[in-house]
Amino acid sequence: MSELPTQARVVIIGGGVIGCSVAYHLTKLGWTDVVLLERKQLTSGTTWHAAGLIAQLRATANMTKLAKYSQELYGGLEQETGVATGFKRCGSITVALTEERREEIFRQAGMARAFGVDVEEISPQEVKAKYEHLNIGDVKAGVWLPRDGQGDPGNIALALAKGARQRGALIKERTKVTGLSKTGRRVTGVDWISDDGASQGHIAADMVVNCAGMWGHEVGRMAGVNVPLHACEHFYIVTEAIKGLTQLPVLRVPDECAYYKEDAGKMLLGAFEPNAKPWAMTGIPDSFEFDQLPEDFDHFEPILENACNRMPMLAEAGIHTFFNGPESFTPDDAYHLGLAPEMDNVWVAAGFNSIGIQSAGGAGMALAQWMDEGQKPFDLGDVDISRMQPFQGNKHYLFERSKETLGLLYADHFPYRQKATARGVRRTPFHHHLQEQGAVMGELAGWERANWFANAGQTAEYEYSWKRQNWFENAAAEHRAVRENLGMYDMSSFGKLRVEGPDAEVFLNHVCGANLSVPAGKIVYTQFLNTRGGIEADVTVTRLSETAYLVVTPAATRLADETWMRRHVGDHRVVITDVTAGEGVLAVMGPNARKLLERVSPNDFSNALNPFGTAQEIELGMGLARVHRVTYVGELGWEIYMSADMAGHAFETLHAAGQDMGLKLCGMHMMDSCRIEKGFRHFGHDITCEDHVIDAGLGFAVKTDKPAFIGRDAVLKRKETGPKARLLQFKLSDPEPLLYHNEPLLRDGEIVGYICSGNYGHTLGAAIGMGYVPCEGETAAEVLASSYEIEVMGVRVQAEASLKPMYDPKSERVKV
Template sequence: MSTHQFPTHAKIVIVGGGIAGCSVAYHLAKLGQTDVVLLEQGKLTSGTTWHAAGLVGQMRPNRNMTSMSKYGIELYSSLEAETGLATGWKQCGSVNVARTPERMKVLRKQIALARSFGVEVHEITPQEVGERAPLLRTDDLVGGIWIPGDGKANPADLCMSLAKGARQRGVKIFEDIEVTGVDLDEGRVKGVKTKQGDIQCDILVNCAGQWARQFGQLAGVNVPLYSAEHYYIVTDKIEGIHPMWPVVRDPDGYIYYKEEVGGLVMGGFEPVAKPWNVHPIPSSFQFQLLDEDWDQFEILMVNAIQRTPCLETAKVKMLLNGPESFTPDGNFILGEAPEVRNYFVCAGFNSAGIANSGGAGRLMAEWIVGGEPSVDLWDVDVRRFGAFTGNRKALSERTAETLGLHYAMRWPRQELQTVRPLRCSPLYDVLAAKGAEFGSKNGWERVNYFKPAGSPAARDTLDRPDWLPWVQAEQKATREAVALYDQSSFSKLWVQGPDALSFLQHMCANDIDVVIGKMVYTALLNDRGGFESDLTVIRLAEERFMVVTGSGQTTRDLDWLQRHLTPDMRVYINDVTAQYCVLSLMGPRAAELMSRVCPDNLSPQHLAFAQTKDIDVGHAKVRAARMSYVGGPGYELYVPVEMTRHVYLALQAAGADLGLRDAGYYALDALRIERQRRAWGAEMGPDETPFEAGLWAGVKLDKQAGFKGKKALLECKAKGPVLLDKKLVKILVKDPNQYLWGGEPLNVNGRFVGEITSAGWGYEAGAMVALGYIRGEWARQPIQHLQAQAELWGVPIDVVIDEAI
């Protein structure tokens, strides 16, 4: 217990004294925030931190997450000198091994990405694996990688050192304080309730670990995570194991190892996990473990004996079973909750909290102090989840899957299988009967492609996919005839009220003051000039607008708009996604097809590009827009849900002799890449400006009304392209037999120059096309027919880079 008197007020209250909470407290204090109180319901580390394995690695799937992990290692290596408390940090390096050629290909891609992010990593042979980590069986391995900067730490000691560093800068830490309630005032945090007294505060940070979901419910905040039983064994001393024995990961066996007191800790992520179906988790669950379950652990033990035969005779001191929380997509949860202002979340680390909490704590502190994240954190942003993800049955079933995916072979475009189907278009059954193969986005079932009747299922592969010919046929129909896409998962928001126009003019970079019926593509920018979103605004009336945005951005974009409303604004925003479907009719024969089902005049003179109007289709009333995301002619039809099936069948009946074909998102994505249509989350995000993305279609710098981000854009424009750090380019693969998936690094003469953001088969090019960013000096010069190479599973393939149009 702290020696401080229990406070009645603090600027910031952190709930949870595990490593995440202590890291947030430490980094807030480093930023000068000293009026901070941390409350722990038990003792520091008593939740899941104390029994964590303590592996600390750097490799992450993107630049910002890798930077976060690299910072964590820098922090852990220097913390003891700062605080005087040992952390157990040892830079012993790590070895990841591959049992199959496919896994080795994935490791080679990770090598290329890691090097492009500034991480030292080396490919090693099976013999070198054995030299780095004696006692491993290596005769069945294809190869491995060596990451010398990785290491391990003692989780409890590390947490205590962070806590001391926070205290030294003025943070007050109180143990044995259970927070029993959260006070709100008009949707904002006002304070917390405890048995020892209430504390008024301006900001609350939920770092409650596996309790974060049930604690969030006290304030109506959705934190979708769920606990699973998680296991490792601890052996007695084993000859040949020493303190600098590297961390070893054998993902094909689902297992990892680290040295501990001359023995081994061996744990893993079994393919089908065992959820801990306890609700609520009692606050008294402190420094406790669950019962051993050797049956559940068997698959890990069998694989471990194969990899380290010494375990057959080693003495096992214990099988530790400690619950850990996991999220629906395997990524952790950071950010300000959309439901409550000044309520932040830092939780859901999926058994990787020790490795990630150092960097996550810094990012959270920057977010809290700065009001917005300093870098793009969309992959871990709490706003990627809708309220429906808090369902406990769904979380339990999904956790059984996502825990196992930590080490499972992840194939390109692999879809999660549990908790599906959940959110469905009215056409789901109709399309399924026609061979639709669905993916899932924000819970919505969306058609990826249509499999011809009698065709075998497409196999998982790292190479050219089996479904490509089917997607090419859908592309052909789109470019040469007409194709129908069900895009009902589009997010749709109504923004209305006397101040709706002035509000949107401030939020949108384009001019929204247009005639009724006009559709405006616009960027939403942050104060750095980066894309918070790109979306379409349809003016339905003088004071009513429909905002149409990406399927996965409903919560994020709704929150972004609502958080910029002031109490005096007469603006009302509603999510109407489930009330309207969107059927996109694309291709040169789309107009002919529409003329057969619609008596209205839809000629360009009566319905120009980006114009909308209410029309008749069959027996239904719909809003039609002349618009095509893939380029070329087309329409988007906004149809009331209850009429969607009728409209779809009317279109199908009328288009049978025109070559009408159902099509899915794989074709849509490839076609938009070929026409250089950017996508938010790929080519656009909070870190990319219109200058870097080469995208001014959604920005009007000279509009009379000021808008958020305009100042930053004007400053960038004044500096000119000479200061660009990155630039979007288009890419063509020379060999039509090569298949890219996206995410590949780009090299010129062996030197890293950038990375691919999106890739797809180019129907017009007859080869793979892609979009990507080039960085540094390459971004500051004209690019035309630059000969380069993309690292495809570690193998360079020839590409040509040109400036995107």
């Protein structure tokens, strides 16, 4: 083992397809000092038994972009490396057996088209023409992707490994990582031992990448890093040879939890059953290498019965192989990619949820670019590991959630669909009060949040659909209450980060685009920018005192935003503390919000003392609170912060005082429909790290006349050149269709982008969407002079476009 170095720029742990892809792409960027360590043999964990389906159509824009790259990469890998990858562009078909699934796959097809994927919606008869063996009696429609394909998973990984070796990477098998040495927030090296125990050593490393697959959780623990994933059993069968069977497209029948692949005259049938079987609760055996798990035919039998009806020739074919192997699944069915929040040089690429082959090419490319440049090459929010909360590493939680997530791969991906397992972990101080009033809860980052309120006699649960769901009118009533009278909703889940110390002002002025040199009690809306002017966080910052500020973040990005600040502290004398759970927050919004507060508090809520954008300490009932006069719904209102111990009293006081005023409890769906009418941006959809703050229309929140801050040069440059794109608000001319996100956006008949967020505007009377329109060198008037359409389910719908908010464009209602 003497050939292992004592030092490396990066050590990659794990030799599955993703570890090999990361090594391949790093060397492609010119890195030569790359070491990959594999505990047994390359591909011996999960990669070797993967089905090898290579598809481009994914549930989100980012995943589609990365899967498209994988397909393009694998198409040329064999020629580059000489390793036969078995890659064939045989195409793929996904069929729908229900009208709901038809809408889902057609909407996905529209999204794919917006990203340049060759895709076609086809009829049942066209499905039959491409797949003669299929029973299409109840098939409603299909989607055809001619450039999709299949390949040999093991050989794809080996080809990536060979490409990496050819450019200088060292790949060592039968070398297990036993520990990681650390100093502060950095790993300094990797301890290893040979498989036979004959030799061991240490490699000092500038960076470490955890590509350990189903061992990723355990390897993460060595580094003090949270990598939530759990192995589940994954089943497929391979038939005996079927006479006359020739190459067929890959086929997916998600309504029957099944996929089909022809391979060398045999058929492979695989399943993503609704109730999965978690595996290795007490740990993965140390000897695991190319291992199979025990058969469980009873578990697989319902899938096989449906398959024999769907493809009658299977009933006549003998079973050659019944395979059961482990795959790792994450709590939200998206893989983990990126720089671990807990450490500054530990990267993660793991938890690929049975889509590792089709994702590994793109994921490896994206991570390598991120490592090389020190910032994300484009928005990776769907898969960025910083979205995971610390508690999600809990083994019991992972066991319970993993039962569901495998099946969700082929479940209907309805808008607003909520996870059913591992719920109730994080509850706000108002949880029981809201449930008593008919709240229907959703979950975000583990938080139980009231999304809408059921009426008396109405079933308090979701009935999912792609059309108007059962809560549509409930949310409309909540929306009207906020617009016309008075609404109250729980915002306790939003992140609250105290930044304190003698350098708090200087530090925040360095991290934020806005000027934080403001008096105590002032609230500032601002962004954290990267060096390209992209938006890393969208927050409000309230100055509490000379040395203390409160940064309020979206619930989903609290950890990411805290991590961003910590990584830029430098020598500033500040302390950053997460106080999210310490305070409850109730938002009171609507034209009569001031009247309600005057009923419960002796304090002055007038414009003279408490204008928009200011905070004050108040008495509330018999307790104390702090009110922030801000809004995310575009109405007069306050966010009321109180310590958790007084939260129950505050709720009861406000709720009782509002009864004769028509106070309505509201949920998150209302908040989103109101904010989109007002044109307020939603972080993660409308604004991301790849969206320039000027293009996003948020230049007003950036103050370039203050001392240097992150992104200042990029902002000044874009102000000189003008925006390369503009974020527009769109209103459909037809009040019936619904917008969610990712619908293709057409300008003068040509696809120019996609809708990044959508909801129904109950006041404006139609679906509202936000989307970027490329416009380099154009004036705002020229952009607005065009004709716009949005494609919904293959139908182009005329849309009115605006740069100003369509609702209350001068923000007069929030300042009354």
